[in-house]
Amino acid sequence: MSGHSKWSTIKREKGAKDAARGAIFTKLGNLIAIAARSGTDPDTNFALRLAIDKAKAANMPTANIQRAIDRVKDKSAAQLTELLYEGYGPGGTAILVEVATDNTNRTYPEVRLAFSKHGGNIADKGSVAFQFDHKGMIRVKGGGDDIMLAALDAGAEDVQEEGAESVIYTANTDLARVRDALRAAGLEILEAELTYVPNMTVPVTDKDTAGKIMRLMDALDDIDEVQNTHVNFDIPEEFLND
Numbered sequence: 001m002s003g004h005s006k007w008s009t010i011k012r013e014k015g016a017k018d019a020a021r022g023a024i025f026t027k028l029g030n031l032i033a034i035a036a037r038s039g040t041d042p043d044t045n046f047a048l049r050l051a052i053d054k055a056k057a058a059n060m061p062t063a064n065i066q067r068a069i070d071r072v073k074d075k076s077a078a079q080l081t082e083l084l085y086e087g088y089g090p091g092g093t094a095i096l097v098e099v100a101t102d103n104t105n106r107t108y109p110e111v112r113l114a115f116s117k118h119g120g121n122i123a124d125k126g127s128v129a130f131q132f133d134h135k136g137m138i139r140v141k142g143g144g145d146d147i148m149l150a151a152l153d154a155g156a157e158d159v160q161e162e163g164a165e166s167v168i169y170t171a172n173t174d175l176a177r178v179r180d181a182l183r184a185a186g187l188e189i190l191e192a193e194l195t196y197v198p199n200m201t202v203p204v205t206d207k208d209t210a211g212k213i214m215r216l217m218d219a220l221d222d223i224d225e226v227q228n229t230h231v232n233f234d235i236p237e238e239f240l241n242d
Contacts, residue, residue, distance in 0.1 A: 007231050008137065008195070009162065010240070011221075025064060026224045028055045030100040032068035034080055040069050046176040050192055057191075085111050086128035090119040090212040091204060093233040094128045096196050101225040110223050118216035131232060132196040136175025138168040141188040154181035165190065169197065198232035210239040 032051045039045035042052050048069070055065050081104060085097040101107040112122045140147060143161040151159045151168045155178050158169040170178045172194055179192045204210045213233060220226050
C-alpha cells in the first residue's frame with residue numbers, strides 16, 4: 001500500500017494549494033451535496049460529517065457548506081450523479097476516477113480527453129476496478145507502537161508509518177467506528193475518508209513515464225467534476241521533486 005499512501009500525500013498537498021486559491025470549493029460542495037442525500041444532520045450521517053470536516057480543513061466558508069447541504073432540498077437544483085471511470089495511464093498504470101456531475105455528456109469527454117492527451121486511455125467498466133479494494137483510510141499524527149496498538153485495538157486492518165504521521169486502513173464499513181475510537185483514545189485525526197487501495201503497486205522506474213503520469217493526474221484533477229483519483233503506481237520521490 002506504500003504507493004497508495006504516497007499518492008494520498010501528494011493529493012493532500014495539492015489540495016492544500018488548491019484550497020489556498022479557492023479552486024477546491026466546487027469539488028467540496030459537490031461532495032457535501034451528495035453526502036447530504038442520506039440525511040442533512042452530520043451527527044447521524046457519517047459521510048456528511050466526513051465531507052464537512054474536509055471542507056473545514058480547506059477553510060471553506062460556513063455559508064458555502066450550508067448552501068451545499070441545502071442543495072439537497074432545492075428541487076430546482078441540478079441533480080448530481082456519482083460515477084467511477086476506469087482507465088490506464090502511461091506504463092500500463094491503473095487509475096480510478098470518481099466524479100460527481102450534473103452533465104455526463106460533458107464530463108465523460110473531458111475525462112476521456114485527459115487520458116488520451118497524456119498517453120492513457122479510458123477502459124471498460126470493471127476492467128480496472130478489480131485491481132483495487134474499497135477501504136477506509138485514516139491519517140493520524142504521530143507514530144510508534146502505541147498508535148499501532150491503539151489502531152489494531154480499534155479494529156484497524158493495517159497501519160503504516162509515514163514520517164511524523166501514521167496511515168491506518170480499515171474495512172470500508174468500519175471507518176466511522178475506528179475513527180471515533182481513535183479520537184476517543186486521544187489521537188489527532190488529520191484525515192479520514194473512503195478510498196480505493198490497489199492490490200499491488202506498479203513501480204515507475206522511468207523519469208519520462210513518471211512525468212507523463214503526473215501530467216495526466218494534474219489534467220484529471222483540473223476537471224471540476226472529478227472528486228478523487230486512485231492509482232496503483234509508485235513513483236520514486238526524486239522523480240516527483242524534479
